[in-house]
Amino acid sequence: MVKVCIPRALLYYQYYPAWKTFFERLGAEVIISPPTNKTILNLGVSRAVADTCLPVKLFFGHVMSMMGKCDYIFAPAVTSLGNKAYNCSKIIGLPDMTRALIPECPAILGPEINLDKGRYHFYRNIYDLGRYFTSNPFKIKKAVEESWRSNLAYQGKMSSEGLTPVEAIDIMCHGRQEPDSGPAPSLSLAIAVIGHPYVIGDDYLSHRLIHLLESMGVKVLVPEMVPEGTLYDAAKRLVGTPHWSFETDIIGAGEYYMEEGVDGVIDLSVFGCGPDSMMVNFVQHRAKELKIPFLHLSVDEHTSDGGLLTRVEAFLDMIKWREKICV
């Protein structure tokens, strides 16, 4: 059986259920790299140019950790998801960078997904991708349809049940049990954590920020819990038609949750993230207007658990203190 490796980094958190379905329907075995750890980080850092942002370095680390264990590495270049909005250059150049930096890695499946170039271009690329596994076009078509359905199910699960991407993937793909919806613990604060799912979802990168907040009795809201159309509209209200596909979710969520009246917003971004550096500025400005506490957390290779904890604690204390005074 052909083994396809999906590195547990970057777009894994957005599309894993869809990709898994697609490859499995084509008769391939899908394996994912282990959760991020220090070794994987060091592997990635050793290859990439120093200025590269941390999630991309981690991607290289994940690829290197899977060397010799699979036949193909899946690293798509997701250029555009339509609406004249593009993605960050590093995501567009991902297969090319992987090929250049890790010459010894197994064959890379790097289709270009560019919905801006029209349907034909997209279908053609997907078909070419499927041809690696089967020569039967109907089988590919069926795989694509099922993959699309599982993507919708994944998104629906997150927005209807209020799950984070990692929880939803655990339930859908790894057969973990759904958490008991027993008596909900009394959560005093609702805080929106905005940021790329590959930063928030990666326990090593985010220093388990979500668990940390939950253990402090905070209800955490992430962008994926809101349907995509709502996010797009909210982003449009804030900056007009967005140019970056993935930023739409982040600033849209910021705007949406602030309008809903959350107690605070935490932006978790990595150092050197180009799109975030511009877009979060607009959310921050809006938070100032609405007088909602806003915390910008920037993580990199050198961020420590302790430093992050102190800042989050101080932020929560500030919110509680503020509410006491206002009431």
Place this chain on the structure above:
Amino acid sequence: MRVGIPHFGNVHVAIGAVADRLGAIRGKDIIIPPPMTKKTLDLGVKYSPTEACLPYKLTLGSLIEACELGADTLIQARGTGICRLGYYARGQELMLHDLGYDARFLTLDISHHKFANLLRLMKDITNDTRGNKMWLGEVISAFFFGIAKLIVLDRMEKVLYRVRARELDRGMANLVYKEAVEATNDALSVREVRKIAREYTGRLNKIPQNPRADPVKVSIVGEIYVVIEPFANMDIEMELGKLGVEVERTMTLSRWVKYSLFLNYLGINEWRKVHKLAGPYLDHDVGGDGWESVGEKVLRAQEGYDGVVHLAPFTCMPEIVAQNIMASTREDIPVLSVACDEQMGKQGMLTRIEAFVDLLEFRRRKRDGRKVCNAG
């Protein structure tokens, strides 16, 4: 209406020329901020998001200086693209309003219908300023006058690169070129511009040169703003020239105007050869100038250049992709990547380029089995 523009290479010369032709008065109708200094950078850094890129910070600083001089309408580029440029105008407008400047932003879309957008922008501005309707022909004629100045300056710059690497008396060529820019800026007709070009090119060529000089040749590639604006790259071209290096750069303003505004519409792509050469390593656009940087490295290696200097603003996304890929191309040519930001120090940069030039000369000696004759 008082129009302010950010600095970008010699763009102010062209815009000044257009304004002259359209009857605007410099300093009153059109405000060109003072040349960029440390103060511009400090202003930009202070009021920008920390992780924004250097061109954002510099243009913001420049626009604040224009506002201080009384500009109420600012021009900034915009584009729906992959790079951060698309949000410059929005972010800067927000910041200027917070600072209390009541400035209106006119954006120039440089990703689609560039030429039409540019003419529309110019027409809007002139109609507003003069109060009467402007004939489109007048606008076009003014526009070509501006371009004529850009072309002349870029041609003289090419001569400057050649002379600077060979002159016996270091610094002469730069002085002449600076005078030439001033003279071109003041010229009032195309004929005068041509005369200036002849005169100063002649003066540049007459500068005593070392006839035996065989300078190392370095190509400058990278992100367009930091490549073209000398303040952003700490005058790296001049510093390389001082070390007796012949610099070459493909990216110039007149070339951009020529192709992006005219020839691209006819299906002529100036980068076709470069893109083709980049093909084995990167075969699609990654935004900004990343694709071109990779291709140009390959091209320069084939053309027998000694080295490539790759300039990029710190955390520039397209150039990081380029940098990651450039390192492992088969073509054997040394690349010096310089990340430009507000933390960059002149001495640090000088040390790096000196070491780089030493390396290039050493490689040459080794290859030819002879000593490089360095001018001066």
